Amino acid sequence: MTHVPDGAPCGIYGANPACFLAAGWLSAGHPFRTGAAPEGFADRLEALIGQERAFATVDRLLQRCLGGFLCELCGEEASSSELMVPDAVAGRVWHAPQLIPHYVRAHGYLPPDGFVAAVLACPDLDDPAYQAQLVAIGGERLAGLYAASEEPDGEI
Numbered sequence: 569m570t571h572v573p574d575g576a577p578c579g580i581y582g583a584n585p586a587c588f589l590a591a592g593w594l595s596a597g598h599p600f601r602t603g604a605a606p607e608g609f610a611d612r613l614e615a616l617i618g619q620e621r622a623f624a625t626v627d628r629l630l631q632r633c634l635g636g637f638l639c640e641l642c643g644e645e646a647s648s649s650e651l652m653v654p655d656a657v658a659g660r661v662w663h664a665p666q667l668i669p670h671y672v673r674a675h676g677y678l679p680p681d682g683f684v685a686a687v688l689a690c691p692d693l694d695d696p697a698y699q700a701q702l703v704a705i706g707g708e709r710l711a712g713l714y715a716a717s718e719e720p721d722g723e724i
């Protein structure tokens with residue numbers, strides 16, 4: 569997939585690029601930071617990634633644009649969605665691929681410290697606090713991407 573340096577601003581879905589920071593968009597031929605992540609980080613990251621219901625709408629957008637991702641480091645893991653992690657400290661939203669727990673566990677990848685802290689502090693994706701943080705940082709349009717997938721009956 570497309571390589572984006574860790575911590576770089578990345579615009580997605582027409583939202584303000586200044587709202588987003590990239591994490592874990594690894595690609596073959598581009599070095600990345602390795603090391604031991606704090607206790608519980610990989611587990612929490614996997615738990616958030618596993619909350620798939622929130623990804624439905626984003627999935628469709630990404631598949632239309634990018635056609636899914638393959639781990640370029642080993643070719644053995646594929647995914648087609650991503651995770652947004654609000655970072656109240658930085659006032660940004662981290663944008664990471666669904667493969668990021670695989671990079672951590674299988675390839676020793678150590679994401680930026682700010683991303684690690686944000687994941688450890690991130691509410692569950694169906695927690696209203698998660699939505700509220702996205703709105704505070706990225707506005708209603710960003711949060712609406714998730715709301716649309718959570719309320720298929722159109723409750724407004």
Ligand SMILES: [Zn+2]
Binds near residue numbers: 639640644
């Ligand atoms: Zn891999």
